[in-house]
Amino acid sequence: MSIELKGLTLAIISAVLYGSLPLFGLQITNVGLSNEAMLFWRFFSSFVLLAVLFPSSVFLLKQTAITGFFLAVFGYVISSFFFFECTRYIGTGIAMTVFFIYPIFLALMNYFILKETLPTPQKIGMILAFSALLFLTDFKFDIKGDVFIGFVYGILGGMGYALYIFCTRSTGLKAITLTAWVCLGAAAFFAAHSVFNNAFVFPPMNAGLSLAAISILCTILPIIFFIKAVNLIGSIKTSLVSILEPATTIALGMIFLGEHITWCQGVGLLFMVASLIVIECNHLFRGRVRLNAV
8 A cells, every 4th residue: 555545544534533523422412411521521531542552742741832732722622512512503414514614713813813814715715615604504594593503603613623723833742742631621621611510420331332432433543543644645635635524424414313414505515625625725835734633
């Protein structure tokens, strides 16, 4: 197997595993755990597993930008919480597609904070992304309805993930080290939130397999495969393959959860994919590297 094919294979597996995250998350919440409790167990067990598998990387800390690190944790907490809240209102597939608006917010952060330019391809990508949101709503604009609430949560989740990616640049940590400590920080937040709201519970036995899946299959393995793919084929090609994530989530939602999408939402999905391709190809031609760690 060539290096290119091996890298693409690892990137595809990583994207498919990431795309299955909502399915296993819902399996856990359906047996009685709140989103906060589920996310605590996901991140805490992920940190423990990373510490066991990569102790030299996880515990080899160096001086880092504390403000950037805590903002990265905050962004990831926001993205995780609102993403799973979003799935309750508009389903897993559409939620994942809306979540993928985060590159637009990342570009805006670069523009307003770092004073970077917005080249024409990025502007086209933004127009495509916001057009995608209109089609994904199925043109239902009731501000009190589930669709509107779900889209607000999904957009907030995307904004949180953009903040996470933006802030990771200033930490100076390797991907595995950063991921492990972000997981621990997120676990601490969700533990405190669950205790404060009397929602902290130990997962029942029938949630054990789903918890193992969300920690290993949907967190640890995708991280490892993603990093290996980046090392083999570069971050831009790997990020392009990550477009498979919403497609995977939609397919799994239709097969196992009885979800469906309308033709209008299908057009929205195509617009969002086109937006991501335009933005990532722009990065490729400009020779830039973007972190997409978790």
